[in-house]
Amino acid sequence: MPRRVTSVRRAAQIQRVLLGILAANLVVVVVKLVIGLRAGSLAVLSDVVHSSVDAMNNVLGLVVVLVASRAPDEDHPYGHQKFETLGALAIVAFLSVTAFEVAKGAIKRLAAGAPMLDITGAEVSLLAGTLVINVFVAAYESRRGRELHSDILLADAAHTKADIFVTLGVLSGVLLARVGVTWADPIVALLVAAVIVLVAYRIITGSIPVLVDQHVLPSVTIRSAAEEVEGVVRAYDIRSRGSRGRTFAELTIAVNGSASVERAHDVADAVEGHLRVHLQLHEIIVHVEPC
Incomplete structure (x- = not known):
């Protein structure tokens, strides 16, 4: 709302x-x-x-x-x-x-x-x-x-x-x-x-x-920002699109395979918040995979 x-x-x-x-x-x-x-x-x-x-x-x-x-x-x-x-x-x-x-x-x-x-x-x-x-x-x-x-x-x-x-x-x-x-x-x-x-x-x-959904941010920029978050081993499969002030991004992050589901979810939330604040992204989808 x-x-x-x-x-x-x-x-x-x-x-x-x-x-x-x-x-x-x-x-x-x-x-x-x-x-x-x-x-x-x-x-x-x-x-x-x-x-x-x-x-x-x-x-x-x-x-x-x-x-x-x-x-x-x-x-x-x-x-x-x-x-x-x-x-x-x-x-x-x-x-x-x-x-x-x-x-x-x-x-x-x-x-x-x-x-x-x-x-x-x-x-x-x-x-x-x-x-x-x-x-x-x-x-x-x-x-x-x-x-x-x-x-x-x-x-x-x-x-x-x-x-x-x-x-x-x-x-x-x-x-x-x-x-x-x-x-x-x-x-x-x-x-x-x-x-x-x-x-x-x-x-x-x-x-x-x-x-035509050309990327609005270089993938390396999003990757670097995501990998700054504690718990993220690496970020990949990165996409972005949108226009000024209304940018969308999707990425996959790898977390430690021994992490609990709750911990992995917390890391994903932290990545979303970090990208929203530092890259001014409008909507972010974060997929989590164990490594």
Whole structure:
């Protein structure tokens, strides 16, 4: 029961973070959309798509975290946490479509010739304001993602960090296009697409190992820690899997063959406690064999 309470509390905290970030992202989307449509800037409009994906990701995250927080059941004895990692991959799908559409629009505009932009100083200042919002959102979401060991928050934070550089690029392109360098706008849009692809790649490389049960700790690390416990002759058949803050491990320990069943059980409990404290493992299964 305590573990279930902790899971529910964690989900509620993640959802509060996502709701706050969703509100901030919606403000950014509206500001960029108004400026992009009025000025006719492809770079700004492509950034609108990027920011809209952020908002959609926040909504997706709210749903995914709710599902991931459910207690283990008969069909999902290890819990539902991987749904959160799947949510991170869904972000990749959105990013991929965005990158393609932005690149396509930029290439068409370069081929046809980019028009002059009509953008005011006040609108440039508003774009700079969205940059400030992104800086605060990225820092806050990264910190809370690490504290809550949340894949969805960390993935979204990575996306938001990319937004900072994207908006910087968009601002540069807009300023150049404003003074007559019209090709700067579609070129910046292409750079936006490249950044989006890079963010998607980073999310994939962080999510796939979790889904395919790649080990989260080297076996030698778990073995060394287990063999520090008094009564353990050796540890072997070691496996681990999981994600940040929700790691699972299974191992076999050899104990003296003359030890009683009760003593062997005590040693196994000691190993479990030692690994939980020193390696921050979430759930541990210890098999005992005589030697």
